[in-house]
Amino acid sequence: MSDWMMELKSNIPEQRILTELADRYSYSFDASFGEHLPEVVVQAKSKEEVVQIVRIANRYKVPVYPRGQGTCLSGGPLPVHGGIVLDLSQWPEKIDLNVEDLTVNVSPSVLTANINKEAEKHGLMYAPDPSSAHVATIGGNLGENSGGPRGLKYGVTKDHVLGLELVTPEGEIIRTGGQTIKNVTGYDLTKLIVGSEGTLGVITEATLKLMPKPRAEQTVTISFDEVRTAGLAISQVLTSGILPSKMEIMDQACIRAVESFQPAGLPVDAEAIVIIELDGHSQTLEIETDLVREIMNEIGAKDILIPKTKEEANQIWQSRKQVSPAIAKIKPTKVSEDATVPRSKIPDMMDRLNEIREKYNVELVVFGHAGDGNLHPNILCDQRDKEEMRRVEQAVEAIFEAAIDLGGTLSGEHGIGTMKAPFMENELGAVGVEMMKRIKDSWDPNHIMNPGKIFAEKGQKLVLTDD
Amino acid sequence: MSLQEKINYDKTFDCVQCGYCLPACPTYETMERETHSPRGRINLVKLVAENKASIEDLREPIEKCLGCMACTTVCPTNVQYGQILEGAKEVIEDQRSEAGERSRIEDFLFESFFPSGKWMHTLGNLTWFYQRSGLQAVANRLSLTQAAPLHLEKFERVIPAQPSPKMRAKRANHYQPEIPATATVAFFTGCVMDGMFFETNQHTIELLVRCGLEVILPEEQTCCGALHAHAGKIDDSRNLAKRNIEAFEESEAAYIINNAGGCGARLIEYHHLFEEGSDWYERAKRFVSKVKDISQILIEVEELEFTKPINRTVTYQPSCHMTNVQGVKTPPLELIKKIPGITLKELDRPDFCCGSAGIYNIINYEDSMEILDVKMKDVCGTDPESIITTNPGCLLQMKLGIEREGATDTMDAVHLVDLLLEAGPCVK
Numbered sequence: 001m002s003d004w005m006m007e008l009k010s011n012i013p014e015q016r017i018l019t020e021l022a023d024r025y026s027y028s029f030d031a032s033f034g035e036h037l038p039e040v041v042v043q044a045k046s047k048e049e050v051v052q053i054v055r056i057a058n059r060y061k062v063p064v065y066p067r068g069q070g071t072c073l074s075g076g077p078l079p080v081h082g083g084i085v086l087d088l089s090q091w092p093e094k095i096d097l098n099v100e101d102l103t104v105n106v107s108p109s110v111l112t113a114n115i116n117k118e119a120e121k122h123g124l125m126y127a128p129d130p131s132s133a134h135v136a137t138i139g140g141n142l143g144e145n146s147g148g149p150r151g152l153k154y155g156v157t158k159d160h161v162l163g164l165e166l167v168t169p170e171g172e173i174i175r176t177g178g179q180t181i182k183n184v185t186g187y188d189l190t191k192l193i194v195g196s197e198g199t200l201g202v203i204t205e206a207t208l209k210l211m212p213k214p215r216a217e218q219t220v221t222i223s224f225d226e227v228r229t230a231g232l233a234i235s236q237v238l239t240s241g242i243l244p245s246k247m248e249i250m251d252q253a254c255i256r257a258v259e260s261f262q263p264a265g266l267p268v269d270a271e272a273i274v275i276i277e278l279d280g281h282s283q284t285l286e287i288e289t290d291l292v293r294e295i296m297n298e299i300g301a302k303d304i305l306i307p308k309t310k311e312e313a314n315q316i317w318q319s320r321k322q323v324s325p326a327i328a329k330i331k332p333t334k335v336s337e338d339a340t341v342p343r344s345k346i347p348d349m350m351d352r353l354n355e356i357r358e359k360y361n362v363e364l365v366v367f368g369h370a371g372d373g374n375l376h377p378n379i380l381c382d383q384r385d386k387e388e389m390r391r392v393e394q395a396v397e398a399i400f401e402a403a404i405d406l407g408g409t410l411s412g413e414h415g416i417g418t419m420k421a422p423f424m425e426n427e428l429g430a431v432g433v434e435m436m437k438r439i440k441d442s443w444d445p446n447h448i449m450n451p452g453k454i455f456a457e458k459g460q461k462l463v464l465t466d467d
Numbered sequence: 468m469s470l471q472e473k474i475n476y477d478k479t480f481d482c483v484q485c486g487y488c489l490p491a492c493p494t495y496e497t498m499e500r501e502t503h504s505p506r507g508r509i510n511l512v513k514l515v516a517e518n519k520a521s522i523e524d525l526r527e528p529i530e531k532c533l534g535c536m537a538c539t540t541v542c543p544t545n546v547q548y549g550q551i552l553e554g555a556k557e558v559i560e561d562q563r564s565e566a567g568e569r570s571r572i573e574d575f576l577f578e579s580f581f582p583s584g585k586w587m588h589t590l591g592n593l594t595w596f597y598q599r600s601g602l603q604a605v606a607n608r609l610s611l612t613q614a615a616p617l618h619l620e621k622f623e624r625v626i627p628a629q630p631s632p633k634m635r636a637k638r639a640n641h642y643q644p645e646i647p648a649t650a651t652v653a654f655f656t657g658c659v660m661d662g663m664f665f666e667t668n669q670h671t672i673e674l675l676v677r678c679g680l681e682v683i684l685p686e687e688q689t690c691c692g693a694l695h696a697h698a699g700k701i702d703d704s705r706n707l708a709k710r711n712i713e714a715f716e717e718s719e720a721a722y723i724i725n726n727a728g729g730c731g732a733r734l735i736e737y738h739h740l741f742e743e744g745s746d747w748y749e750r751a752k753r754f755v756s757k758v759k760d761i762s763q764i765l766i767e768v769e770e771l772e773f774t775k776p777i778n779r780t781v782t783y784q785p786s787c788h789m790t791n792v793q794g795v796k797t798p799p800l801e802l803i804k805k806i807p808g809i810t811l812k813e814l815d816r817p818d819f820c821c822g823s824a825g826i827y828n829i830i831n832y833e834d835s836m837e838i839l840d841v842k843m844k845d846v847c848g849t850d851p852e853s854i855i856t857t858n859p860g861c862l863l864q865m866k867l868g869i870e871r872e873g874a875t876d877t878m879d880a881v882h883l884v885d886l887l888l889e890a891g892p893c894v895k
Contacts, residue, residue, distance in 0.1 A: 022524040026507035071486040090499045325485045325543030332480040
């Protein structure tokens with residue numbers, strides 16, 4: 001047994017050090033691509049344990065990969081260079097609400113949806129709502145700076161973090177930010193850490209911002225004969241003085257996939273649908289709903305559906321939640337992208353995606369948070385078909401190129417991880433990437449924290465097959 | 468058949484590893500590792516097919532799966548977890564028998580305990596004798612049963628009082644309603660139900676008859692084969708299926724009624740055991756189309772009203788197999804709500820398995836008790852006087868849970884059928 005393993009075993013309870021092959025393989029993947037076998041999985045349940053583990057790893061220069069529930073779509077928790085998977089999902093859940101301050105302190109293992117559930121008991125809400133919120137941990141959300149439909153109106157994870165407790169790659173505990181909304185004391189390390197994909201340390205606690213829960217919601221579903229019209233309609237609404245809480249788009253393939261999985265009465269003959277959620281006071285909602293209806297009629301929408309009951313509305317949003325996994329029925333392998341463009345460029349991006357679909361002959365479907373320009377082009381393919389996978393790789397590159405051309409970004413909310421790393425320079429330039437690397441070097445001199453993510457290794461290319 | 472085919476390698480590709488199954492899985496919650504989650508198990512099955520892991524690596528994660536199928540209800544890509552699990556079990560079982568390993572427990576259970584109604588009757592009689600003769604009291608006092616393997620003593624304590632062999636022998640194979648019969652149904656008695664909950668079976672027949680249904684009990688019926696399939700003994704399970712299909716074809720009944728969630732789940736999947744297009748497949752399909760849980764038929768015929776108020780607070784523990792495999796969710800709740808005077812307090816997490824899971828609680832006793840403790844916490848939160856359930860395994864497990872909580876004086880576990888009969892069902 002290696003020295004570092006011996007040290008781990010003398011510091012952490014044995015039943016939480018997993019070395020059996022079956023256990024190690026069970027932490028070798030996430031919801032994205034690739035399978036990497038770690039040497040050990042360690043399950044930490046306190047910050048003291050995290051400190052011990054990270055110190056041992058730093059001393060012996062063994063890589064550490066923090067992991068929540070492994071729902072990541074960009075490879076964040078993958079142990080690409082072997083070493084220690086640090087499983088934080090079994091940490092006891094702590095949700096301490098400070099209702100009067102509109103804040104909440106949480107442990108990293110808390111499922112994101114549970115924070116909102118607790119907040120709602122007090123008429124409050126935790127706004128970020130990634131589709132996987134009922135499965136994913138807040139630790140993972142912080143690491144990846146996750147978004148979600150409500151990002152349109154309320155922003156993404158980073159906009160709701162007031163402070164963090166972090167174990168640095170050298171095993172020290174620091175606190176960033178605090179309990180207040182305003183705080184300009186020094187560099188904003190909180191925002192640096194959120195979205196750093198576990199490369200700067202291990203988050204052991206977070207103070208999050210809560211907001212008053214809107215009094216009411218109104219869902220409106222609009223179907224279109226043309227995807228481009230749907231794109232235009234989105235811009236129209238946003239420039240009409242209304243800020244919906246959500247504005248989602250689904251193309252026909254997505255509509256059909258969810259309808260065949262769990263029928264929710266979506267129009268399967270529409271080329272695209274836009275689902276809007278307005279929130280606020282019920283009287284305001286009436287006025288805004290009428291306004292949306294007018295805009296849609298004017299622009300030539302095919303049909304407007306306003307659910308009559310809360311259950312009907314919930315069913316529509318439930319089906320939106322199911323899109324990502326349900327489209328995998330089309331073909332088993334799913335390459336999920338989250339290239340994001342300025343919202344006015346959505347129609348152009350839709351056109352570019354059409355061209356890409358045809359040029360590379362791939363099953364490309366589109367859904368996403370159209371209101372904030374964050375689309376999810378997904379390519380459905382079969383990992384076992386090598387020739388097809390080559391075409392998919394080219395199509396993915398073309399998607400990245402299109403997003404950057406239109407003034408957008410590689411990733412709106414999934415993170416860079418392993419797959420998008422080779423394209424960083426295209427968006428940020430060589431110096432931009434270099435500055436980021438310098439930050440990483442000074443935080444993590446031994447490069448033990450989640451190596452292989454964000455920064456491409458020399459000659460690294462996008463590869464979607466195992467060999 | 469190649470290993471890849473047998474272990475359903477192709478089906479594993481339906482899993483996109485989204486992890487949506489994790490919060491639904493009881494063993495992931497209590498065992499606290501991904502290895503004991505549906506996503507982890509499916510991944511291991513895939514790895515075995517790819518020769519990256521051995522069948523031995525797969526054994527524990529598969530054997531510790533409850534098979535409650537809660538994951539299939541939340542799975543957005545409709546992964547055929549049931550078939551993947553059964554395939555994995557078969558491969559493990561094959562390896563075990565090739566290696567000449569025989570498990571004593573399973574030999575006992577599968578070769579003498581479950582296969583025929585006769586044996587279960589004998590068991591019922593023995594249990595009756597054991598209880599009536601005073602042997603049980605003596606055994607308890609001397610802690611004799613403590614020496615029994617597999618914690619069977621824990622189960623013995625919660626087995627209900629058994630009717631005398633005479634009572635059993637008195638049962639007819641054919642019951643006519645007093646009013647003209649509207650249809651003929653066949654009753655699937657189930658071996659555990661018939662062995663340990665004979666009276667509940669009698670009550671089931673009584674309910675059907677009161678609805679105006681003619682009830683037939685085909686003599687040649689046998690064990691449904693669920694437990695065999697769960698243990699990887701697919702061939703045995705298939706043979707039992709054939710015998711039942713034949714027995715019920717002869718009865719020419721409109722419906723095949725059962726009152727055990729686990730058996731019902733097996734019965735409605737009989738066609739999976741045969742090759743599509745084959746004669747047996749077609750016969751199985753016809754059989755399957757007639758299978759109904761007692762609660763479904765009572766809601767459908769809508770003939771009964773309940774005349775005797777039951778002033779009691781109850782909670783309902785659904786059978787996982789009834790919910791997740793049969794897809795029967797609301798009929799039992801609707802029936803409970805029809806009883807005058809009753810207060811129904813639903814569980815916070817009704818879909819969380821109770822840990823009984825066939826014979827899981829016998830074979831994996833400690834793991835099962837951890838799951839039961841989670842369940843009982845939820846149950847106690849509703850502070851019920853009765854826990855209502857629809858499956859013998861769940862019923863015994865709930866009784867065990869009540870014992871563990873030390874609540875035998877204030878709480879009991881009741882089969883839905885017994886509750887309904889207590890409520891004075893009459894034709895409208």
